[in-house]
Amino acid sequence: MNDTIAAISTASGSGAIGIIRMSGPAALSISSSFLFSKNKFLTPTEIRPRVAIQCVFQVGARKVDQILFFYFKGPNSYTGEDLCEFHFHGNPILLREALDAIFRAGARPAKQGEFSRRAFLNEKLDLTEAEAIGRLISARSRFELELAQKNVFGEVSRFISNLRSQLISLKAECEAEIDFSTEDLTYESLEERKSRIETVKSLCQNVISKSDSAEKLIQQLRIVLYGEPNTGKSSLMNLLLGKDRSIISEIPGTTRDYISEEILLEGIPVRLVDTAGVRETTDQIEKLGIERSEKEFQSADIRLVLIDTSKKEEWKEFIDKNRERLEGSVLVANKIDIRDSSWDPNLFADLKESTVCEISCKTKEGISILLGAIKKKAGTMGQSEDYVLLEERQRYHFETIVRCLNNTLHLISDGAPAEIYIKEIDYALSEIGEVNGRVDTEEILGRIFSKFCVGK
Ligand SMILES: Nc1nc2c(ncn2[C@@H]2O[C@H](COP(=O)(O)OP(=O)(O)OP(=O)(O)O)[C@@H](O)[C@H]2O)c(=O)[nH]1
Ligand SMILES: [Mg+2]
Structure with a gap:
C-alpha cells in the first residue's frame, strides 16, 4: 500500500x-500543498493531527x-x-474540481471499498466488521x-472468537493425545469430547437458522390478504398502507x-398483497382473479385470512371448508364493530398454529394487536440482544463448519483415532479464520503448551 488514494x-x-x-503515505504532503491560510500554504509540520484546521482550499x-x-x-x-479529510461545501462540481487537483498532485482514485480494505489489511477491522459497515450504509x-x-x-466478531477458542481447546486436547499418548496423562472421555463438539455445532446451527429468518425479513416478506368477497381485505390493505x-x-x-x-411494517420491509375475494362464480374475469388469489395465498410468507363477523355464521362455513389450508394463518375477524351475536373467536381455537385477531377497519380497533401478531409470525427477534450473519459469505462458512463437526462426530463414533478426526477440526478452524479473515497457527501452538505444561 505504497500509493495514496482519494475519493x-x-x-x-x-x-x-x-x-x-x-x-x-503521501496524504499529508499532498494535502498541505492545497491548504492556504494567512497568505501562505501550510507546511506539513504545521498540521497537527486531530485538530480541525479552518483554511482555504487553493x-x-x-x-x-x-x-x-x-x-x-x-x-x-x-x-x-x-x-486526511477535506470538508467542503457540498457542491458536486466543486468537489470534482478539488478531487481532480488532488489526483494531479499524485493521489490516485480509490477503488470501491478500498478505504475499508486498507483498514482490514492494517487490522483495524476484521472482515465481518467491514461487511457490517457496508450494511450499515446500505x-x-x-x-x-x-x-x-x-x-x-x-x-459477530465476539461470537466468532468464542467459537474459535472452543475449537482451539478441543484441538489442543486431541493434539496432546496424539503427541503424548504414551505418557501418563488423563484426557477427557470420548463422550465428553463428543458433547463438546455437539455444543459448538448447535451454536453454529442456531446462528445459521436465526440468520435465515432475518434474511427473509430483510429481503421482503410477502403478506397476502385472503378471504371471501366483502370481508374487508381492501379496507385493511388501505388502512395498513395509510392511503x-x-x-x-x-x-x-x-x-x-x-x-x-x-x-x-414496524421497521420490517414487506410487500402487502390484496387479492380478489374467493367464491364460486361463473364470471370469467372474476375466475381468473380468484385463481391468482389462490396462487398468492400459496406463495405467501404470512397469510391474513379475513372473515366478516357481521354475517351470521357465514364465516363458519368458510373456515370449515378450508380448515386444513388455513392452518398457520392469522385469522383476521373484521367488522367487530358490527359483529353478529353468533360470532365466537373460541370456535377456532383448534386451528393449528393460527391466531385470531379481532379488528375493525372502520374504528381501527385491534389494529395494533394485529401488527403484533404479524411481527410474531415474522419471527422477529424483537428487542433481543441477538446478532445474525447478514452476509451469504459468512453463512456459507458456518455451514461448512457444521459439516466438519458432523464429520468429526461420525468419525469418533466409528472409532477413528484422533489423528484422523483432528483434520476435520482443523478444517472447521480454518473456516472460522475465513469468516473474519484471520488465520493463525501460532495461536494453536500457544494453547497446547499453556494448557498441558508438557516438557516440564
Ligand atoms: N362496519 C364496518 N364496515 C367495514 C369494515 N371493514 C370494511 N367494511 C365495509 O365492508 C365493505 C367491503 O369492504 P372491502 O374492503 O371492499 O372488502 P373486500 O374484502 O376487499 O371485498 P372484495 O374486493 O369484493 O373481495 C365496504 O363497504 C367497507 O366499507 C369494518 O371494520 N366495519
Ligand atoms: Mg377488495
Whole structure:
C-alpha cells in the first residue's frame, strides 16, 4: 500500500457539506500543498493531527472553497495509514474540481471499498466488521440497520472468537493425545469430547437458522390478504398502507386482480398483497382473479385470512371448508364493530398454529394487536440482544463448519483415532479464520503448551 488514494466520501448530489478523503503515505504532503491560510500554504509540520484546521482550499492561485481540514496520523486512523479529510461545501462540481487537483498532485482514485480494505489489511477491522459497515450504509429498513449496528460493534466478531477458542481447546486436547499418548496423562472421555463438539455445532446451527429468518425479513416478506368477497381485505390493505390504494365498496367482488404495495411494517420491509375475494362464480374475469388469489395465498410468507363477523355464521362455513389450508394463518375477524351475536373467536381455537385477531377497519380497533401478531409470525427477534450473519459469505462458512463437526462426530463414533478426526477440526478452524479473515497457527501452538505444561 505504497500509493495514496482519494475519493469523495459523501453521497452524490448537493448537500451542506461534501467530504473528500485521502489515505496513504503521501496524504499529508499532498494535502498541505492545497491548504492556504494567512497568505501562505501550510507546511506539513504545521498540521497537527486531530485538530480541525479552518483554511482555504487553493489550487495555485485559484481559491476553490473555504474548508475544514482534518489529519489523522497513522496508525490512529480509520485505514491505519495517514488519512486526511477535506470538508467542503457540498457542491458536486466543486468537489470534482478539488478531487481532480488532488489526483494531479499524485493521489490516485480509490477503488470501491478500498478505504475499508486498507483498514482490514492494517487490522483495524476484521472482515465481518467491514461487511457490517457496508450494511450499515446500505440498510433499507430499521430492522436491517439495527442488525448491522450490532455487527459493527463487533457482536459477530465476539461470537466468532468464542467459537474459535472452543475449537482451539478441543484441538489442543486431541493434539496432546496424539503427541503424548504414551505418557501418563488423563484426557477427557470420548463422550465428553463428543458433547463438546455437539455444543459448538448447535451454536453454529442456531446462528445459521436465526440468520435465515432475518434474511427473509430483510429481503421482503410477502403478506397476502385472503378471504371471501366483502370481508374487508381492501379496507385493511388501505388502512395498513395509510392511503387509498385499493377500491373499497359494499359490492362483493370489487377487487378483481391482486394489488401489491411495498411498505415498512414496524421497521420490517414487506410487500402487502390484496387479492380478489374467493367464491364460486361463473364470471370469467372474476375466475381468473380468484385463481391468482389462490396462487398468492400459496406463495405467501404470512397469510391474513379475513372473515366478516357481521354475517351470521357465514364465516363458519368458510373456515370449515378450508380448515386444513388455513392452518398457520392469522385469522383476521373484521367488522367487530358490527359483529353478529353468533360470532365466537373460541370456535377456532383448534386451528393449528393460527391466531385470531379481532379488528375493525372502520374504528381501527385491534389494529395494533394485529401488527403484533404479524411481527410474531415474522419471527422477529424483537428487542433481543441477538446478532445474525447478514452476509451469504459468512453463512456459507458456518455451514461448512457444521459439516466438519458432523464429520468429526461420525468419525469418533466409528472409532477413528484422533489423528484422523483432528483434520476435520482443523478444517472447521480454518473456516472460522475465513469468516473474519484471520488465520493463525501460532495461536494453536500457544494453547497446547499453556494448557498441558508438557516438557516440564
Ligand atoms: N362496519 C364496518 N364496515 C367495514 C369494515 N371493514 C370494511 N367494511 C365495509 O365492508 C365493505 C367491503 O369492504 P372491502 O374492503 O371492499 O372488502 P373486500 O374484502 O376487499 O371485498 P372484495 O374486493 O369484493 O373481495 C365496504 O363497504 C367497507 O366499507 C369494518 O371494520 N366495519
Ligand atoms: Mg377488495
